[in-house]
Amino acid sequence: MRLLVGLGNPGAEYETTRHNLGFMLVDHLAASARATVKRKDCRSLVGRAVLARESVELVKPQTYMNISGEAVACLIAKLEAFSTGRDLIVISDDLALPFGTIRLRPKGSAGGHNGLKSIIARCGTDEFIRVRIGIQPEHPIGDAARFVLEDFSRNERAALPDILDRATAAVLTVLTDGIERAMAEFN
Numbered sequence: 001m002r003l004l005v006g007l008g009n010p011g012a013e014y015e016t017t018r019h020n021l022g023f024m025l026v027d028h029l030a031a032s033a034r035a036t037v038k039r040k041d042c043r044s045l046v047g048r049a050v051l052a053r054e055s056v057e058l059v060k061p062q063t064y065m066n067i068s069g070e071a072v073a074c075l076i077a078k079l080e081a082f083s084t085g086r087d088l089i090v091i092s093d094d095l096a097l098p099f100g101t102i103r104l105r106p107k108g109s110a111g112g113h114n115g116l117k118s119i120i121a122r123c124g125t126d127e128f129i130r131v132r133i134g135i136q137p138e139h140p141i142g143d144a145a146r147f148v149l150e151d152f153s154r155n156e157r158a159a160l161p162d163i164l165d166r167a168t169a170a171v172l173t174v175l176t177d178g179i180e181r182a183m184a185e186f187n
Contacts, residue, residue, distance in 0.1 A: 001079055002056045004029065004171065005072055007092040007115040009149075010062040018135040018156075019065060019148040021093040022115075025133070026058050028164040029171060042074035052175040068115040069122030076123060088128035089174060091167070092116060095144055097134025099156060100163045102170050102186050105130045106179045129179055133167055 006022030014020055030037050030047055037047035037058045045060045061071035072090075076082055085107065092113055097103055107127040110116035120126045141147045152160065166186070173182040 001082070002054065002087045002089060002175070003059055003072070003075055003079075003082075004051075004056050004089045005059040005061065005068070005091065005119075007065060007068055007090065007113075008060060009064050010060075014149065016151045017149050018093055018152060021133050021135065022091040023060050024160070025091045025131070025164055025167050025171070026060050028168055030058050032168060042071050042078070044071045044075065046075070052172045054175050056175070065115045065118075067118050069118030069120070072119050073122040084123060084125050085127040085129075088123075089131060089171065090116065090119060090128055091131045091133070091171070093135045093148065094132035095134075095136055095148060097132060098136050099134050099138075100159055101134035102163075102167055103130075103132045103134070104170060104174065104179060104183045104186055105132075106183075129174060131167060131171060131174070133163065 006026030008020035008023030026037060029051060030049060033049035033051055035047045035049035037045050037060055039046045043063050045062060047058045049056055049058055061068045063071045092115055096111060106129055109126060110120055170182055170186040173185055
């Protein structure tokens, strides 16, 4: 069983913010599999789906971004025969990547992302697959924390369906052909 964890913040006030791109992709994946993500477990909303002929748990931690690792570590502890490196895929926004860019990695640092920092700290490893989606604007920003918690601009919202479709294809490629093939195709 693989965990596909989308990072974000719970609550209606954050639903359409840049920092909730991980939640948005989980919802997009769930819709494509005709699944729901609403079962409560380990301070998360969870739903089982079949993606690329593989059973996965789609996860939206409800702990707020900065302590996402608590929910992820709890879910991992419940799964038998779980291999963090292969079986955990974390989806997040990334302020260091240009808007709409998709970057996949098999492991690595948090890159300044507090949700990833929390997962690394609570799980005791940085060896898990990351699907990062760029939110960096074309103009400089003064307050990064405020920027990530703002809604997408009108032009960004118009581009979101295509970005979510490409990110879905990237995740499906990871599941069917592995991270190396997905990196070659989508990075």
